[in-house]
Structures are given as structure tokens and as C-alpha cells.
Amino acid sequence: xxxxxxxxxxxxxILKREVHGKPLVYLDNAASAQKPRAVLDALDHCYRTEYANxxxxxxxxxxxxxxxxxxxxxxxQRFINAASQQEVIFVRGTTEAINLVARSLGDTGLSEWDExxxxxxxHHSNIVPWQMxxxxxxxxxxxxxxxxxxxxxxxxxxxxxxPRTRLVALTHVSNALGTVNPxxxxxxxxxAQGALVLxxxxxxxxxxxxxxxxxxxxxxxxxxHKLYGPTGIGVLYGRxxxxxxxxxxxxxxxxxSQVTLxxxxxxxxxxxxxxxxxxxxxxxxLGAAVEYLETLDAAALQDHEQALLEDATTRLQVIPGLxxxxxAQHKCSVISFVVEGMHAHDIGTILDSGGVAVRAGHHCSMxxxxxxxxxxxxxxxxxxxxxxxxxxxxxQAIGQAQQLxxxxxxxxx
Amino acid sequence: MSALSQLYQDVVIDHxxxxxxxxxxxxxxxxxxxxxxxxxxxxxxxxxxxxxxxVSEVMFDGSGCAISVASASxxxxxxxxxxxxxxxxxxxxxxxxxxxxVDEPPATVGKLAVLAGVREFPSRVKCATLGWHTLRAAxxxxxxxxxxxxxxxx
Numbered sequence: 001x002x003x004x005x006x007x008x009x010x011x012x013x014i015l016k017r018e019v020h021g022k023p024l025v026y027l028d029n030a031a032s033a034q035k036p037r038a039v040l041d042a043l044d045h046c047y048r049t050e051y052a053n054x055x056x057x058x059x060x061x062x063x064x065x066x067x068x069x070x071x072x073x074x075x076x077q078r079f080i081n082a083a084s085q086q087e088v089i090f091v092r093g094t095t096e097a098i099n100l101v102a103r104s105l106g107d108t109g110l111s112e113w114d115e116x117x118x119x120x121x122x123h124h125s126n127i128v129p130w131q132m133x134x135x136x137x138x139x140x141x142x143x144x145x146x147x148x149x150x151x152x153x154x155x156x157x158x159x160x161x162x163p164r165t166r167l168v169a170l171t172h173v174s175n176a177l178g179t180v181n182p183x184x185x186x187x188x189x190x191x192a193q194g195a196l197v198l199x200x201x202x203x204x205x206x207x208x209x210x211x212x213x214x215x216x217x218x219x220x221x222x223x224x225h226k227l228y229g230p231t232g233i234g235v236l237y238g239r240x241x242x243x244x245x246x247x248x249x250x251x252x253x254x255x256x257s258q259v260t261l262x263x264x265x266x267x268x269x270x271x272x273x274x275x276x277x278x279x280x281x282x283x284x285x286l287g288a289a290v291e292y293l294e295t296l297d298a299a300a301l302q303d304h305e306q307a308l309l310e311d312a313t314t315r316l317q318v319i320p321g322l323x324x325x326x327x328a329q330h331k332c333s334v335i336s337f338v339v340e341g342m343h344a345h346d347i348g349t350i351l352d353s354g355g356v357a358v359r360a361g362h363h364c365s366m367x368x369x370x371x372x373x374x375x376x377x378x379x380x381x382x383x384x385x386x387x388x389x390x391x392x393x394x395x396q397a398i399g400q401a402q403q404l405x406x407x408x409x410x411x412x413x
Numbered sequence: 414m415s416a417l418s419q420l421y422q423d424v425v426i427d428h429x430x431x432x433x434x435x436x437x438x439x440x441x442x443x444x445x446x447x448x449x450x451x452x453x454x455x456x457x458x459x460x461x462x463x464x465x466x467x468v469s470e471v472m473f474d475g476s477g478c479a480i481s482v483a484s485a486s487x488x489x490x491x492x493x494x495x496x497x498x499x500x501x502x503x504x505x506x507x508x509x510x511x512x513x514x515v516d517e518p519p520a521t522v523g524k525l526a527v528l529a530g531v532r533e534f535p536s537r538v539k540c541a542t543l544g545w546h547t548l549r550a551a552x553x554x555x556x557x558x559x560x561x562x563x564x565x566x567x
Contacts, residue, residue, distance in 0.1 A: 375452070
């Protein structure tokens with residue numbers, strides 16, 4: 001089945017705008033995706049007509065807001081096929097989700113005997129919290145290296161995985177390289193050693209559907225804003241038995257069932273881990289985002305993105321001096337590249353003047369840059385609303401940047 | 414001229430492709446290292462003074478974008494033979510120029526006026542000032558690392 005991209009683009013109002021007098025070509029989707037009208041309308045509706053604080057309210061607006069808020073939780077549960085809505089915890093984003101698990105794991109006891117295993121392709125948000133945890137507890141942080149294509153070296157991973165491994169934290173899809181990790185296999189291997197598994201799904205959920213029950217991981221974290229939803233909202237999925245063991249990172253309102261001045265009893269999940277007034281509109285907006293995505297054919301979207309990836313890879317790799325960083329066999333529609341004699345920031349600035357938005361830098365993955373011996377890359381990340389015409393515009397713009405920086409051509413734009 | 418061609422003027426392209434005073438200096442009086450963690454730009458600045466305390470030689474080494482390399486290259490040409498006070502004054506004029514604090518580039522900046530176009534690109538101001546911040550660190554003997562992220566607004 002094919003999709004009508006032009007019709008889908010109608011759902012995203014911002015795609016109609018111009019930048020520097022040129023039609024916007026938005027290829028910075030791995031950093032944050034644009035929002036469909038369904039999400040914008042849900043946010044507007046929330047604040048304009050049904051807004052009040054959620055939970056425990058007895059008035060109409062609070063009841064309506066609570067119903068919408070909890071409906072969003074059920075939508076997310078369905079979207080990721082979690083076994084129960086109690087397994088869906090709303091947090092600020094992937095970063096907070098990982099920190100919550102890392103903090104709580106430290107509270108429940110780790111020693112110098114214990115190890116945390118990560119990979120060489122993690123985002124800083126799946127490195128730094130574990131470094132902090134290890135500093136706090138004396139546990140050791142191990143990392144499984146990646147090969148020249150940007151794939152996890154499986155033999156090394158298995159060698160590092162052992163009885164001391166308390167938790168494996170790995171990304172589902174690399175934000176800097178586009179690599180898709182064989183997470184099912186890795187989860188099974190980790191569980192066989194008695195280790196918990198946390199998966200950073202921030203870059204996976206925008207590209208394909210994930211199934212928590214099939215995956216079997218203990219924790220899965222993702223952000224709303226990369227999933228066409230609002231900023232400031234994300235999800236920590238956890239298997240119920242694992243979430244029950246987590247100690248709340250924050251105490252406060254909404255997370256208790258009984259409080260005296262001496263002691264408190266905590267509320268049931270999911271509220272136990274959602275202290276304070278939550279990001280109500282954000283949750284409702286995220287619910288609208290996943291409900292919107294559910295109306296689309298996920299397999300067809302993925303096919304389209306893969307076709308864009310293939311098209312862009314073919315076109316980019318023949319540009320003289322251009323080298324794609326991350327050539328894994330299984331990739332999402334994310335292409336990092338370097339061009340001889342051109343710094344990523346210059347490429348980014350010049351492309352922007354032609355309306356093409358890409359990301360330039362280390363993509364919060366400095367160890368990946370170090371692995372490839374480069375300071376930065378330019379990254380084009382395609383969403384399902386991107387087109388083959390936009391791939392062409394990217395290719396043209398890179399050619400113009402090369403001309404300009406080689407001094408052969410004056411800037412024309 | 415478009416904002417883009419204001420930014421990437423021929424002089425900038427030329428200094429990026431063939432940076433002046435580029436490389437490692439033997440036995441410098443002072444060195445400092447500058448780093449822009451946002452884009453990975455890294456440069457080392459070397460400085461020598463003459464007996465009167467004037468800057469007699471400046472060199473830089475490292476890697477960076479066209480704006481940071483060209484800016485550092487132009488800077489090394491321009492500060493040679495100047496006193497610390499003159500360099501400081503020049504830095505203030507240059508900084509004002511690229512951060513939009515002044516309407517017209519002041520006459521003092523001379524050839525450095527080619528970088529005035531940076532003001533239209535707020536995300537690139539750090540690139541243009543990296544060399545300067547590193548130079549100041551070297552001048553004042555602050556031999557640690559300079560990071561553009563320690564400089565607040567830019």
C-alpha cells in the first residue's frame with residue numbers, strides 16, 4: 001500500500017511556510033518533529049474549553065480534563081501495546097524517564113560488584129545518568145563498542161554481559177547514525193543473565209510501531225515531541241512488576257494515598273510515579289498524536305520513509321567528498337554525513353538559506369563522533385511527510401554549499 | 414548582497430581555505446585552548462611577546478568551521494605588533510560588531526569588518542568569537558580551557 005504524502009502534508013500546517021523566501025524543507029525530524037493539526041487542536045481545545053486540574057476534582061471541568069488525561073494514557077498503552085495502563089508513566093521526556101530509573105535503581109541498592117552495560121552509540125541522556133549512578137554507588141559502567149558501519153558488535157556485547165550486569169541500557173535506534181539495534185535478541189540475552197533492560201526508544205517510535213509485550217523489555221522510554229506531539233511530555237513504560245519496585249524520584253501531591261505529618265503511604269501505579277500537577281495539556285496532546293498516528297497505515301509510512309532513506313543514500317553517496325557516517329544494514333531514515341573541506345555548521349547555515357533545515361553538530365552523541373574521529377556531522381532525518389522532491393533539494397543545496405565554500409561561486413540566494 | 418553572501422565573503426572563504434599563521438609554535442610565551450562544544454570546534458592559540466610587551470607573534474592550530482577558522486586567521490594578522498590594551502580594545506569593537514551592538518563596523522576593526530555579516534546569524538556568533546576568547550585567555554595567562562559555553566550569551 002502506498003500513501004498520499006501530499007495529502008498527509010496538509011495535516012501539518014507549518015510545512016506550508018517559507019524560510020528565507022524558500023519553501024521549508026524540514027529535515028531536522030530526529031531533533032523534533034512537526035505537529036499535525038490534530039495535536040494543535042487538542043491543545044487548543046484543552047486550554048480553551050476543558051481546562052482544569054486533573055484528579056480529585058468534583059467539578060465538571062476537572063472531570064472532563066481528567067477523562068481526557070486518562071484517555072491519553074489508554075491511547076499510549078494501546079499504541080505501544082503495554083499490558084496495562086498502569087505501565088504508562090508520564091514524564092517530561094526520555095531524559096527524565098531514564099533518570100527516574102537510574103535514580104531509583106541506585107536507591108534500591110547497587111554495589112561495587114554490580115555493572116551497568118551500555119553501548120557505544122548512546123545519546124548523552126543514556127550515558128550521563130548511568131555515570132552518575134555509578135559514581136553514587138561504586139558500580140562499574142561498561143560499554144559495548146560499535147563497528148565502522150555503526151552497528152553494535154554483538155560478540156563484544158555478549159562478552160561484556162554477565163552475572164554482574166544489573167542493567168543493560170541501550171538505544172533502539174541511534175539518533176546520530178540511524179542504526180536499528182536487534183533489541184529483541186539483546187533483551188532475551190540480558191534476561192538470560194538476570195539483567196534488567198532499559199531501551200531508549202526516542203528515535204524508534206517515530207519510525208515504526210513498537211510492541212512492549214512482544215519486546216519483553218523492563219523499561220522503555222520515549223519523548224512526545226519527536227512523535228509529532230508536544231514538547232515537555234514523554235513516557236516511561238515499565239513492566240508492572242519492575243515499576244512496583246521503583247522508588248519514586250519525587251514525593252508530593254497526587255502520588256500518595258495517605259499522608260500524616262509523620263509518614264505517607266504511596267498511591268498505586270501509575271500515580272505513584274507522577275508527583276505534582278502533571279503536564280495536562282502535554283499528555284492530552286500526546287494522546288492526540290498517537291491517536292492521529294493510529295489513523296495512518298504504519299507499514300506504509302515506514303515503507304515511504306525507507307524509500308526516502310534509500311533515495312537519499314544513493315544520491316548523497318555519489319557527491320564527491322561526501323561520506324555517510326552510519327551505514328548499518330538496518331537503518332531508520334536518518335543520514336549523518338561529513339563533506340571534505342566543509343564543516344557541518346557551514347553546511348547547516350548554507351542549507352538553511354535555501355530553506356533546508358538540517359542539524360549540524362555532535363547530536364548529543366560525542367562518543368559516536370569520537371569513535372569516527374570527527375568533530376561533527378550534518379544530519380538529515382526524514383519523517384513520513386518528507387518527499388523525494390525534498391531529497392532532491394537537499395542534494396542540490398549541498399552542491400551549492402560546496403561551490404560556495406570552495407570559492408567558486410558567490411552566494412546567490 | 415544577501416545575508417549569506419555577506420557571511421561567506423571571498424576574504425572569509427580565502428582565510429578558511431588558507432589560514433594565516435596556522436600551525437604549532439615552538440616555545441611560545443603563552444598558550445590557551447578554546448573549545449566550542451556545540452560544534453566541536455577546537456583551537457590552540459600560541460603567543461609570543463617582544464621585550465616591550467607587545468604581541469610579536471600569534472599562531473593558531475586546530476579545526477573548525479569556516480567562520481571560526483577565518484576569524485581566528487584574520488585576528489592573528491591584525492593583532493600582531495599591538496599592546497595588550499590595544500588588543501582588548503579591538504576585541505571589544507569586534508565583539509560589538511558581531512553581536513549587533515553597533516550599526517556600522519567601527520573603523521578600528523579594519524579588515525575584520527568582513528565578519529560583520531555574522532550578526533545576522535546568531536547561532537554563528539560563537540564561531541566568530543572563539544579565536545578571540547582564546548586569545549584573551551592566552552593574553553591574561555588563563556591557561557586553562559576556554560569554552561564558548563562558559564561565556565553566557567555567546
